Amino acid sequence: MKKSIVMLGAPGAGKGTQAKLMSEKYGIPHISTGDMLREAVKEGTELGLKAKEIMERGELVPDDLINAIVKERLARPDCEKGYILDGYPRTKAQAEFLDSVDGVNFVIFIHVPEELIVKRLVLRRTCPNCGAMYHLEFNPPKRDNLCDKCGTPLIQRDDDTEDVVKNRLAVYNEKTAVLLDYYRNRGILYKIDGNRPIKDVLQSIVQVVGE
Ligand code: AMP
Secondary structure, three states: OOEEEEEEOOOOOOHHHHHHHHHHHHOOOEEEHHHHHHHHHHHOOHHHHHHHHHHHHOOOOOHHHHHHHHHHHHOOHHHOOEEEEEOOOOOHHHHHHHHHHOOOOEEEEEEOOHHHHHHHHHOEEEOOOOOOEEEOOOEOOOOOOEOOOOOOEOEOOOOOOHHHHHHHHHHHHHHHOHHHHHHHOOOOEEEEEOOOOHHHHHHHHHHHHOO
16 A cells, blocks of 8 residues: 655654654655755755745745645655655645645654753754754764764754744644644544654554554
8 A cells, every 4th residue: 555644743743753764664755845945945946045034934935835846746756655744734725735636644643742842953953964863862973963874064953943943833833733633534643652762653653554
């Protein structure tokens, strides 16, 4: 069966970390709209120019821009056996658009209490080269501030600062949390406790999605 998977959860819940591991396990692509947008910003494309300031404030990029890049990405041959969407959909309009493009069969909701989120994000560090993620306390790199995988110096994302994180959380509660009911009503929402070690969270996801 094709595995069309959506990762849901507040920023910092661990969607990207789990999506990367699932992508390796299942051999299907990890599609992060945040990564695609950051790439566009770095390259200075038209999309990147439109998205840059919106992202710096922790607001959402307009639905039609995001929908277009996701539709194009899902049409590529590597998505035939399935995919893991991370950071999309983020609004009801995006979820409805996704329904019109393809059927989702698993929605993995990683739940982490809100009071833990800010600490998770401000201590997060990212590799600008390979995208690997670390947490200075829970998942630190082996060598001080260098990526374990490729040795590149780690950075803090521009939007992982306390003020922007608080806004991202408010935006999540206002615009994205409605998707929990949207998918719960269809019987495809699976709630996973995200406040546990990375490998335990993965194990719970595998119990849902299958070996
Ligand atoms: P993320 O890496 O998923 O936390 O996304 C980083 C930022 O990119 C978000 O705060 C938004 O500004 C933008 N973004 C990513 N995905 C979407 C989406 N599906 N809809 C609108 N904006 C998005």
